[in-house]
Amino acid sequence: MPVFWLVMIVLAIAIGGYILGRGRALAGAGGDSRHLHSLPNYYGSNVAIKAVAPAFLLMIVWLIAQPIFVSSQVAGDLPDGIVADGSSMSLVMAEVRRTAEGINAAVASGAMSPEMASSGRADISDFTTRLQDAGQIVTATITQPILNAAQSYRAMNATGNLLMTGLVLLLALGGTVWGLRESYPEFRARNVVEASVRALLIAAASIAILTTIGIVLSLIFNTIEFFRIYPASDFFGSMTWSPSFQGNSQLGIWPLLWGTLYISIIALLVAVPIGLFAAIYLSEYASKNVRAFAKPAIEVLAGIPTIVYGLFALLTVGPLLMGVFGNDGLGWMQSGTAVMTAGLVMGIMLIPFVSSLSDDIINAVPQAMRDGSYGLGATKSETIRQVVLPAALPGIVGAILLAASRAIGETMIVVLGAGAAARLSLNPFDAMTTVTAKIVSQLTGDSDFASPEALVAFALGMTLFIITLGLNVFALYIVRKYREQYE
């Protein structure tokens, strides 16, 4: 039975249990819900939870465990020597699975009878043609061991699914009966339901946290793996980045880190003054109507996908800069893709981050501060410069740091706007590249996943992660410290 229908049936049982449990509790109280410990709905929910929770839990565990178990069984039954040179067990198992799925599809479409599908003495060539006719198979011919393995794979999965369906339904019904037996007036149904809701919320939070931990751990392990085959002293000490897929690569991080920092600095030089001045205008000078229009309009910038900014860099800003600084102009710039191009465009992307956060922070400065300053005979600009901005400064610094960590993590604008050359140069009109852009190019090539050229991506990612994490923590620390001031 497909999992979808199994889920539906369990849910139907739960709904039935809800109605029955509610009714039973009410009947036990003589139809007067005031004699119940909890509201009638809680008794119904209690039954539904007991029907659903154990059944689904079993189903999830089973769905995860069954493929692992079946695969290891089938793999153990395969004859020795099936794994050819240059191949691996996982490739053979993939073929087994593919064959089994092919048979399934062929049976489903009627191209093969179920008897033939599971027959141990089936003719291999006939089998292959039928599968090919059904548009299913990729390999030229199936070998006998593979076919046998695929057949036992199918058989075991079929038994497993049947067993699971039976057990899940049994559990659902058992849970319903358990819940119904508890539907008497004194039972504290509300407490059970609330505990379950809490468990659900905790589970959601744990999934989020566990995923994060998982991602970080995988970063760490792959980074360690990388440093095992490539010396850390070269990674952090070498000034050249020249990966070559014949091995012998030079994988020094500095050219990439320099590119990242250089582009980020230019971006911040664009974004911070513009964003900050925009924020000051919006919060201190703009009339209500202007503000109501301009604030969302600036925030739209934050919603533009960065790939669009990348296109803008490549097609508009790059050629524009070439016109002025290129060979026809000042002659400083060799091609449209350069640190300057990416930095300018990234700066535009960051404006709303700086302006929107700073605007909120400036608005949070109490009006009493401004009144105090006006009351002493300060002008508006004196008040802003000497009272409002200093009071908001820690928050603004926090906003800038958050923008910086965005800049450091940005990829698409760099890929399209800054070029791909890893080099250490001071000329902002040179093409350079960043850590993120190189992570993309190292992992999208054809290289073996176990080679240093691919694994270096994790070390790069780890470095970035540590830098942006540090920036974020620092920013949050500053913002929080600032918040305490007025409360």
Add this chain to the structure above:
Amino acid sequence: MYDAPNPATEVGQQDIKITAKDVQVYYADTHAIKNVNVDIVDRAVTAFIGPSGCGKSTFLRCINRMNDTIDICRVEGDIRIDGDDIYDKRVDPVQLRAKVGMVFQKPNPFPKSIYDNVAYGPRIHGLAKNKADLDIIVERALRRAAIWDEVKDRLTAPGTGLSGGQQQRLCIARAIATEPEVLLMDEPCSALDPIATAQVEELIDELRRDYTVVIVTHSMQQAARVSQKTAFFHLGDLVEYGDTEQIFTNPKDERTERYVTGRIG
């Protein structure tokens, strides 16, 4: 509408610092101050009392044109300090506010050091020629505000770290430092505990030797303790204005009597 004899005649021979004639204030369509006439005496404390929402703060803010910072607020009539119309086109409200200091209901020290709080006004108005000068101004203001002894060892500490009463005296010092002639105080003690209140009241009594002080309060005891003149506002009208003693012991208007005896609140 108030049409008793002109209060100025009741004030007699004392020097008049501020005169207000036919002052009207509107917030958009709300008529917050209705035809107020008052003469405020130099070197004395004048208290504005009245139930909340009657326009005391609004009228106080007319005197240093703080109402200019509120977009929807419109002031009509004639207010003069030393005979000069402060709403004249040639008067810069920013300069006026240096001459008419203000202390607010909630202590609002800037998130700067104690020293910088007090030095703020003198700095923007260029009152000090050098650092030594500024030090003297700051010390004098802090002494006048009776807070010098408490803060002299921690002038670089943030002003926001002081207690509420100290913060309010710091704000008074900050206002005094620009050498104003008039000091406006809008319920300066309403956020303070009784001990801090007593200290600030004592200070106000001190200050009247050098300044014209106008204080808004909703505590009648406070008005009785610190002021020489009292004006009673009700629903935007100036109902009665006279010597504090007379207002509290022998009010002429029935509304004043009901208020000071605690029957309108």
